[in-house]
Amino acid sequence: MTINILLFKTTLLIYFVSTLLYLVSVISRKEHLGSYAKRVLVGGFAVHCMTIFARWLATDITPVASLHESLSFFALTLVGIYLLFDHYYRAAILGAFICPLALVLMIGSTVAPQQPVASNPILDSWWFPVHVSLAFLGHAIFAVAGMAGIMYLLQERMVKSKKFSGLFYRLPSLDVLDNINYKCLTFGFPLMTMGIISGAIWANSAWGGYWRWDPKETWALITWFLYAALLHGRLTVGWRGRRAAIFAIIGFACLLFTFFGVNMFLSGVHSFSDFAG
Secondary structure: OOHHHHHHHHHHHHHHHHHHHHHHHHHHOOHHHHHHHHHHHHHHHHHHHHHHHHHHHHHOOOOOOOHHHHHHHHHHHHHHHHHHHHHHHOOHHHHHHHHHHHHHHHHHHHHOOOOOOOOOHHHOOOHHHHHHHHHHHHHHHHHHHHHHHHHHHHHHHHHHHOOOOHHHHOOOOHHHHHHHHHHHHHHHHHHHHHHHHHHHHHHHHHHOOOOOOOHHHHHHHHHHHHHHHHHHHHHHHOOOHHHHHHHHHHHHHHHHHHHHHHHHHOOOOOOHHHHOO
């Protein structure tokens, strides 16, 4: 077993333990378990960083060229962004939504073929790591926004129905959740924009054109317009609360399709099979 595989499996195990602790913390309403879950997650994040670095050293390519690598890197950025938001908002309950998603991404990475992609001149560009880093950071931030949107709708439903479950007392206030949604938008949208711009520059150096209307590019643009509409609505019309939460969820669903659906089911220059050649 290589060091890379060992580190990857260790990361997967730690994320599994952290997820269990977060979920048990919510079900049992024992807040100290949430604190333990975060400590375990921080350890998992550190091991995951070593996993990505080991993969990079082994392949000499930014480790996002295959589906296995991309899912793992997505999980890494997701956990990292969550830990930053938890540091400022102290919303441990958010980990019960984010950590399972990171675990699912890691499980998907385990199922995907793990062999490194063959050397490809397309990937031999500094714009490649810049583009994918910006894109995945934006994805992770919008994932937090989507989960915060789900939490908002759950909280709002309980408030309106006046039927309060144990989850109600663990969720942040509606104002805090709305603020998280807005902060995600203000940081995520510029990252997404820079990711698209850097991708266009990389495409020009790799294929001789800034925009090819590839399915991935088309859906990325659709997703960008969705988030642009949400940002415009918040800044000019005053969209808040339920409408903003629903938009955040729809935007994240569209983003997931752009990442998974386009890469796996639609052919184009952004498919993982194209990088493998």
